[in-house]
Amino acid sequence: MNNKVLRHDTYCRICSSEKIKTVLRLEDTPLEDQFLREEYKEQKQPVYPLELALCEDCGYLHLPYIVNPEASYADYVYESSVTVGLRNHYDDYARQIVDDFKLVKDSLVVDLGSNDGSMLASFKKTGMRVLGVEPASAIATQANQNDLPTINDFFTENVVSNILQEHGKANVVTANYMYANIDDVMSFTRSVAKLLSEDGIFVIQTGYHPEQMKIKMFDYIYHEHFSYFTVRVLNNIFNLCGLELIQAINISPKGGSIRVIGQLKGGGRKVDSSVSMLIEKENKYGMHDSSVYETFAEEIQAAKNKLLVELNAIKSTGKRIVGIGGSHSTTTLTYHFELSPFMEYIVDDNSLKHGSYSPGYHLPVYPTKKLHDDMPDYVIVLAWQHGNSILNKHKEVLDKGISFILPLPELQIIDELS
Numbered sequence: 523m524n525n526k527v528l529r530h531d532t533y534c535r536i537c538s539s540e541k542i543k544t545v546l547r548l549e550d551t552p553l554e555d556q557f558l559r560e561e562y563k564e565q566k567q568p569v570y571p572l573e574l575a576l577c578e579d580c581g582y583l584h585l586p587y588i589v590n591p592e593a594s595y596a597d598y599v600y601e602s603s604v605t606v607g608l609r610n611h612y613d614d615y616a617r618q619i620v621d622d623f624k625l626v627k628d629s630l631v632v633d634l635g636s637n638d639g640s641m642l643a644s645f646k647k648t649g650m651r652v653l654g655v656e657p658a659s660a661i662a663t664q665a666n667q668n669d670l671p672t673i674n675d676f677f678t679e680n681v682v683s684n685i686l687q688e689h690g691k692a693n694v695v696t697a698n699y700m701y702a703n704i705d706d707v708m709s710f711t712r713s714v715a716k717l718l719s720e721d722g723i724f725v726i727q728t729g730y731h732p733e734q735m736k737i738k739m740f741d742y743i744y745h746e747h748f749s750y751f752t753v754r755v756l757n758n759i760f761n762l763c764g765l766e767l768i769q770a771i772n773i774s775p776k777g778g779s780i781r782v783i784g785q786l787k788g789g790g791r792k793v794d795s796s797v798s799m800l801i802e803k804e805n806k807y808g809m810h811d812s813s814v815y816e817t818f819a820e821e822i823q824a825a826k827n828k829l830l831v832e833l834n835a836i837k838s839t840g841k842r843i844v845g846i847g848g849s850h851s852t853t854t855l856t857y858h859f860e861l862s863p864f865m866e867y868i869v870d871d872n873s874l875k876h877g878s879y880s881p882g883y884h885l886p887v888y889p890t891k892k893l894h895d896d897m898p899d900y901v902i903v904l905a906w907q908h909g910n911s912i913l914n915k916h917k918e919v920l921d922k923g924i925s926f927i928l929p930l931p932e933l934q935i936i937d938e939l940s
């Protein structure tokens with residue numbers, strides 16, 4: 523393997539310990555969001571090891587194999603689209619931060635990984651000055667065109683110096699569903715500390731695997747997702763980077779998430795009891811012990827076996843099966859559960875993906891309306907986390923006789939809406 527593309531860390535990226543133990547090994551998988559354009563569909567895509575490792579000293583759960591981010595910017599890939607469904611959520615989120623921390627008008631809010639500027643737009647409505655940092659050029663341009671000032675770059679020390687010079691210190695720094703995708707999380711967090719004003723706050727929203735594991739959601743594991751945080755680990759990172767974790771809240775998006783808030787050490791606000799409560803809960807459930815993940819691996823294996831028995835039975839009667847949902851998580855699921863041989867094609871609502879081919883197996887991706895025209899017998903709900911909304915949306919084809927297969931958290935074959 524070309525080691526410029528793949529790196530194997532044998533030490534902890536947080537505390538440098540070498541006591542690293544692999545706790546979950548998934549099937550080798552290509553970069554999960556590399557849906558190919560038509561003209562590249564003959565191109566073979568490499569697969570990479572996909573493992574979770576635990577630092578037995580600090581409890582940091584992470585990918586030990588890191589694919590160089592440049593590999594994911596290859597030109598044959600579809601431009602990733604904006605995460606949908608979070609926009610309404612951002613209005614409430616911004617309002618809550620402004621109210622809870624009594625932000626005055628014209629405070630500076632910097633959103634890291636600001637995407638198309640949805641979060642910035644929400645803060646702008648509340649009278650704040652806003653600034654985004656976004657490495658993907660197309661969406662950064664789009665944000666700027668919409669009057670949401672955005673720096674098209676990674677969040678580096680240079681960028682911090684420029685922001686300080688041109689805009690001053692930030693009263694709020696936000697990072698939504700991107701903190702887990704940062705390779706050098708320590709230097710990133712130190713940079714945030716440099717950017718914050720004395721009474722500034724740093725707000726992270728990220729997936730929370732202690733909740734996700736309860737619904738067997740293993741497919742949140744993919745190559746762009748380097749870290750799987752607990753509150754204990756976040757608290758430790760903040761501590762090492764001159765910050766103090768003052769609040770931690772469970773929130774619902776993406777199968778279970780957390781919002782954590784930090785301030786500079788000595789920032790004056792009291793540490794909320796939510797921090798120690800969540801850490802205690804994590805310790806009680808053994809989230810920093812390898813045995814929990816070994817049990818999790820067994821549950822996933824059992825779910826896979828059960829599904830494959832069902833799919834083989836369906837296939838042996840000559841029935842036709844397709845899949846619904848095309849994203850990072852559906853690629854992890856398809857690879858690890860070895861679903862590809864069963865599916866003729868995939869349908870998805872995202873028009874950017876229509877006409878593309880799935881990572882690795884190159885299953886064609888069509889609009890969901892194809893289900894009406896083609897009437898396959900079964901649809902595997904690859905995006906099973908959104909199972910309810912998918913079923914409601916496709917009630918019509920259910921009524922016409924297509925059955926939906928929910929692979930997780932418990933295998934379900936659905937013939938009609940109850």
Ligand SMILES: [Zn+2]
Nearest residue numbers: 534537577580
């Ligand atoms: Zn460690």
